[in-house]
Amino acid sequence: MPSIKDVADLAGVGVGTVSRVINNHPNVKPETREKVNAAIKQLNYVPNEVARNFKMQKSKMVALLLPSIWHPFFSELAYYIEDGLDKEGFKLMLCNSGGRPDKELYYLDMLNQNKVAGIIGITYNDVEDNVSTDIPIISIDRHFGKKITCVTSDNYTGGRIALKELVKAGAKKAAYLGIHSSAYSEVRLRKTGFIDEAGAQGIEYIIYEEHDETFSDDKYFGDFFKIKEHQDVDGVFANTDILAAKYIAAAKQHGLRIPEDVKVIGYDGIQDNKLFRPILSTIRQPVEEMARMSVRLLLRKIEGKTLEQDIYRLPVMYREGETTSCSVFLSL
């Protein structure tokens, strides 16, 4: 009976390459794949099932990189990703990568060594240069280039909707409140959408941002309320729900009533029950759909298929809470 070594010798490649072809690993050139398959056919080679299953098993693991599983948005995302992977027979390896690029590169190395089948996550490094085309990585919210597919919510439309809803609720002067990081992220489009819609509606607006590395609640809001042209702001779009809630707490300390004096809209939709107040008006990310889409696209990459798009943007929805209109939750 021919061995894997016989196949490798006939095809003029290493045993590892034959193994990758057998296991459908994406990292094989088409010519090589053809040569190996021809050798397998010629020798009538039957792969050792035990060894094969063993190899397969190793690669039935997907790494999920998140800044922190503790954050409600990420834990909801992780919940649905695990569920999606489980249904396909894959396991999830969890990594709180937050602030540590070395952890991320470690997983990339595991991917190169075939110990994880793929990676889903919010990556901080521009790993684009270190990976080959079609390597199984799905990035959420961060778009690096053609090789790493990105799944995100439609941040731009979200920004437009937020401004539109603030105006609808009666705001005459709107502020965009953001925290941004140096890595390029699709999240920035929330601001672009907000600005474009303000232009379209002809409404006065303010952009107030700080870098995440220097961010502190006290300084951020202390400075915000000091600036004279911020005094008559009567609509706020904060680029996350947590930032919206922090703004509301700070605004109350400055004697402002929400929503009477200022209408507030957040982004994410982290409140999955109505038990804790305020119930934020927010742009709801389609978390479950983003998770399932990420799993689906990753598995297609693992199978060696090429995806049609570089970025997959999923539609968002406005969810009205009690921070834009006084009447909504009076019945509660």
Next chain:
Amino acid sequence: MPSIKDVADLAGVGVGTVSRVINNHPNVKPETREKVNAAIKQLNYVPNEVARNFKMQKSKMVALLLPSIWHPFFSELAYYIEDGLDKEGFKLMLCNSGGRPDKELYYLDMLNQNKVAGIIGITYNDVEDNVSTDIPIISIDRHFGKKITCVTSDNYTGGRIALKELVKAGAKKAAYLGIHSSAYSEVRLRKTGFIDEAGAQGIEYIIYEEHDETFSDDKYFGDFFKIKEHQDVDGVFANTDILAAKYIAAAKQHGLRIPEDVKVIGYDGIQDNKLFRPILSTIRQPVEEMARMSVRLLLRKIEGKTLEQDIYRLPVMYREGETTSCSVFLSL
């Protein structure tokens, strides 16, 4: 140069057993370990480092079984467990096991096959009968017997403190509100502590519980407020924060003011900021300590050590919010 097969032959055991001895796997009888080590010494056998590292790597994985990572208590726990494992060079495999015992047994099987080094989790099955002593499993909140070590908060004292604080806040008739499952869990001691302290204080009390399989918010609270002897309850200890928040929402609909008419205390301490209200008075679980203790104990089991205790109970703390006393948060 002698091979691992030579060692196995000399010791009269299989190659797998030699490998387990080399990798310090706990599942080896002391006599066998001695025989293998003697053979290694006699032959001057040096393990193949590549193969050894490969073996080791496979077992550098710990499975975390949780009902749902989406729940804030579990995501905080997972955050610290991942951090603790990472510091020791271990990886975390995440499994939302909720309601699916088959998932749990699958991981137990992986443990038997040496594909995961150990399991930390909230297990539903009484797996005690299927595992040998000292198998690396740490159970959180559920105690099965001597083999599976349990890490939990001091639920009994938590129950006593809750009753004591309700009385201190002015309650004359206290109710314990719980949801219980059929599996035995240390969580039940919250009720025992509550009852014992009510006895010690000589205060009237009520126990109101429902099975988690038949639980629905509407029925649970609808029934609660219907019963005549519940009308004059002025103190409530709910066995989770979420249940406390649900009680408060239901009580408000019945025209009750919190804390003026009813003082409310929860259990867990899931609110890690003061952005959303009400800020619950609660018995705070030492989540970080529970996570780190679980990791520490698991690693000792993986090293083959025997632990001194079957149950490790970590102290809880009362954290006052705004649901027991009117004055505390007036400044906010």
